[in-house]
Amino acid sequence: MSFTHSSRIFALVDANNFYASCERVFRPALVGKPIVVLSNNDGCIIARSNETKALGIRMGEPFYKAKPLIQAHGVHVFSANFALYGDLSARVMSSLSEFAPEMEIYSIDEAFLDLSGMQRHHLNAYGRQMKQLVEQWTGIPISVGIAETKTLAQMANYLAKKSKKANGVLDLTRSPHRTRALQQVPVGEVWGVGRKFAEKLQRHGIQTAFDLAQGNDAWLFQHFPAPLLRTVQELRGVACLSLEQAPIPKSIACSRSFAQPEEDLGKLRESVAAYTAHAAERLRKAKMACQRLLVFIHTNRFRQNVSQHFDSTSIGLPTASEDTAELIQVAHRALAQIYKEGYAYHKAGVVLLDLVPANEVQQNLWDTVNRSQRSTLMQALDQINRDFGSGAIRYAAEGLCPRWRMKQEHRSPRYTTCWSELAQVNA
DNA sequence: TCTGGGGTCCTAGGACCC
DNA sequence: TCTGGGGTCCTAGGACCC
Numbered sequence: 429m430s431f432t433h434s435s436r437i438f439a440l441v442d443a444n445n446f447y448a449s450c451e452r453v454f455r456p457a458l459v460g461k462p463i464v465v466l467s468n469n470d471g472c473i474i475a476r477s478n479e480t481k482a483l484g485i486r487m488g489e490p491f492y493k494a495k496p497l498i499q500a501h502g503v504h505v506f507s508a509n510f511a512l513y514g515d516l517s518a519r520v521m522s523s524l525s526e527f528a529p530e531m532e533i534y535s536i537d538e539a540f541l542d543l544s545g546m547q548r549h550h551l552n553a554y555g556r557q558m559k560q561l562v563e564q565w566t567g568i569p570i571s572v573g574i575a576e577t578k579t580l581a582q583m584a585n586y587l588a589k590k591s592k593k594a595n596g597v598l599d600l601t602r603s604p605h606r607t608r609a610l611q612q613v614p615v616g617e618v619w620g621v622g623r624k625f626a627e628k629l630q631r632h633g634i635q636t637a638f639d640l641a642q643g644n645d646a647w648l649f650q651h652f653p654a655p656l657l658r659t660v661q662e663l664r665g666v667a668c669l670s671l672e673q674a675p676i677p678k679s680i681a682c683s684r685s686f687a688q689p690e691e692d693l694g695k696l697r698e699s700v701a702a703y704t705a706h707a708a709e710r711l712r713k714a715k716m717a718c719q720r721l722l723v724f725i726h727t728n729r730f731r732q733n734v735s736q737h738f739d740s741t742s743i744g745l746p747t748a749s750e751d752t753a754e755l756i757q758v759a760h761r762a763l764a765q766i767y768k769e770g771y772a773y774h775k776a777g778v779v780l781l782d783l784v785p786a787n788e789v790q791q792n793l794w795d796t797v798n799r800s801q802r803s804t805l806m807q808a809l810d811q812i813n814r815d816f817g818s819g820a821i822r823y824a825a826e827g828l829c830p831r832w833r834m835k836q837e838h839r840s841p842r843y844t845t846c847w848s849e850l851a852q853v854n855a
Numbered sequence: 856t857c858t859g860g861g862g863t864c865c866t867a868g869g870a871c872c873c
Numbered sequence: 874t875c876t877g878g879g880g881t882c883c884t885a886g887g888a889c890c891c
Contacts, residue, residue, distance in 0.1 A: 467859035474859070490858040508859085535862095535891045622889050653865055655889075681861055730858055742884090777860090835857095 436667050437548075437574065437601055439541040439555065440581035441524055441562075443517075444569045444589070444596075446537035447475035450516045451506050453567040454843045462503040466491055469685050469835050470507055507839040515844040516568060523562045527554075532671040540578060542671055548601050555597040574599040578669045579662030580606075582619035583637060587612065610638035610663065620659035625652065637663055676783075677714055682707040683777025687835045689728065690773050696725065697760055698827030703778040704759045705823055708752040709813070711780055712806055717748035717789050719782035721755060723762035728774035737773075739766040747792040748784050751802045752809070755780070756825050817846075 443449060447465040452458045462479035466472065472490045483501055485494050491505075498505060517536045525531050528541035546554060555572040562570050573585025580600055587609055588598035600606050616626030618637050628651070634640050641663040648657055658668045682703040690696060700723060711718060724740030743762050749755060759778055789799075812821050 469859070470857080472858050488858085492857040495857090510860095538891075620889070624888065653888075655864070675863095677862085679862070683860065685859065728858085740885095775859095779861095 435544060436670075437543040437546065437551065437576060438578050438581040438667075438671075439528070439543050439558075440534075440573045440578065440585045441539050441541060441558070441570055442585060443520060443537040444571055445475060445477050446517075446568070447506075447508065447513055448477040448480075449568050450509075450513050451504075451840055452477075453516065454840070458504055462501060463506065464491075464494070464498065464503055465506045465508055466838065467508060469687060470837055471685065474508065505838045507836040509840050509842065511842045511845045512840065516566065519566045520562060520568050520570070523565045524558070526561075527558045530671050530673075532673065540581065540671055543574065548599075551601060552597060552599040555599060559596055570596070572597045574601060576601055576665050577662040577667045579619050579659055580665065583609065583613055583617075583663075586617055607638065610641055611636050613637040615640050618659065618663065620655060620662075625656060628652075676785075677716065678783055679779055679781050680707050680710050680714070680716075680718075680783070681777060681779040682710075683724070683775060683779075685775045686773070691769075691771065693763075693767050693769075695827070696763060696767065696773060696776055698825065699776050700759050700763050700778060701756045701823060701825035702827070703776065704756045705752050705826055707778050707780050708750065708755050708806075709810060711783070712750050712786070712810060714783075715786050716783040717750040717786045718745065718755070718780035719748045719784060720744045720780075721758050721762065722779040722781055723759050723766065723777070724779075725763070725766060725773050725776045727771050731772075731774075734772055735770075737768055737771040739768075741765050742779075742781065744782075747795045747797070747799075748782075748786075748789045750786055751797070751799075751806060752823060754797070754802075756823060760825075 448463040451463055451465065460479065461477070462483060463475075463477040464473050464480050464485065465475035467474045470491055472488055473485060473494060474488070476485055476487065480503055483497060483503070485497060485503070497503075513536060520537075521531075521533050521539060524539050524541065528543060529545075530542040532540040534540055543551060543554070551574050555574055559570055559572055562568070571585050571588045573581045573583065573588050575581040575584045584598045584600040588594045588596050591598065600609055603609070613636060614626075615621055615629050615634055615636055616623065618640060621629070621640070629640065634643060640660055643660055645657070645660070648660060661668050684699070684703065686699070690699075704721075720742050722740055722742035724738075726738040727734060727736045729736065729738075741762050743758050745754075745758060791799075809821055813819065
């Protein structure tokens with residue numbers, strides 16, 4: 429097969445086992461030891477070190493199911509500590525930004541870099557230098573994949589981790605080995621091909637990234653949605669995706685599972701108020717306002733012996749708002765519409781939708797709220813919570829002693845963001 | 856006993872209008 | 874009784890990503 433050569437070169441850099449690596453930065457004795465990191469509520473496994481993967485503990489597995497294996501092998505267990513991970517992520521991203529004129533932060537542990545200007549024969553050495561220095565500066569190990577499209581760079585990164593010879597850095601630009609590389613990648617590992625599409629493709633004899641790149645366009649168009657066609661083009665070396673700079677959020681969500689099932693409307697109102705307050709704080713930080721708010725509640729879908737109720741509804745706001753008190757009122761109205769008595773609820777959530785820049789909010793003719801005054805109040809609230817810690821000032825509606833609060837029995841200290849917790853460690 | 860959370864995009868189908 | 878067809882907007886659901 430032949431490849432199209434584009435002028436762009438992308439590097440996809442990601443942190444290896446990021447959350448597990450973060451825990452190790454402050455506990456170097458854990459290097460080489462098995463680690464798992466648990467989701468909120470200590471529910472399931474969301475990160476594993478290589479040693480844990482080797483034990484056969486799967487991603488997303490419920491903690492309680494993996495517990496026997498975890499205990500038998502002395503796996504170190506951590507509740508998710510997103511304050512810590514977010515801070516270390518910022519350090520990694522800042523280090524990476526030294527290596528390219530343009531960079532897109534794709535997720536908490538991944539970034540695309542634009543290496544288009546570089547001489548191709550230097551790319552591998554450059555990637556290796558980047559890996560060495562970022563690890564030295566931050567303590568977080570990374571892998572680097574380089575290619576002409578984002579999708580191929582993702583694939584190069586995948587192979588960089590797999591191949592002993594690549595040892596964490598693989599440059600696939602103009603590589604005579606690209607066909608072999610594509611043949612080595614199962615179709616389900618391709619960026620943009622999830623479980624459902626992989627199953628369907630396999631049923632039609634498409635097993636590898638190579639098979640997919642060879643696929644018949646007309647047939648693919650008929651059987652798959654447009655984004656998959658784009659993925660195929662990218663595998664062929666035709667860049668369809670470019671670097672994106674700080675995308676404006678379209679929605680902001682906050683939801684939690686409860687530590688215990690909850691039937692009481694009053695308690696649900698508290699949780700929904702707290703989630704709304706949290707989402708609204710992030711909304712203001714993004715300098716946005718929302719025009720619609722959605723609330724959902726549901727029972728535990730894994731409990732087959734209890735009656736189930738899932739529902740959600742959204743309410744439009746006459747004037748876009750960033751005001752916590754106003755949003756809580758709307759959220760409570762939405763909750764009242766979907767709440768049904770007699771169910772053991774397991775999770776609730778709030779999503780702020782139809783976001784618009786706060787400074788472009790259209791005033792409603794009949795709006796009776798003094799928005800600039802409310803905005804000043806919200807700024808003061810956010811400032812206090814920044815200075816004195818999140819939750820220093822809260823709305824009474826959020827409740828004082830929330831029994832729906834999540835469980836975190838294995839959390840590490842907030843080493844980088846909370847002095848008092850760091851002091852505890854050093855004592 | 857114990858199964859996460861936060862996003863994006865696309866599409867099918869219903870409501871509504873002319 | 875007979876009862877079209879096309880466009881648009883919205884929403885719900887499902888796929889994907891981390």
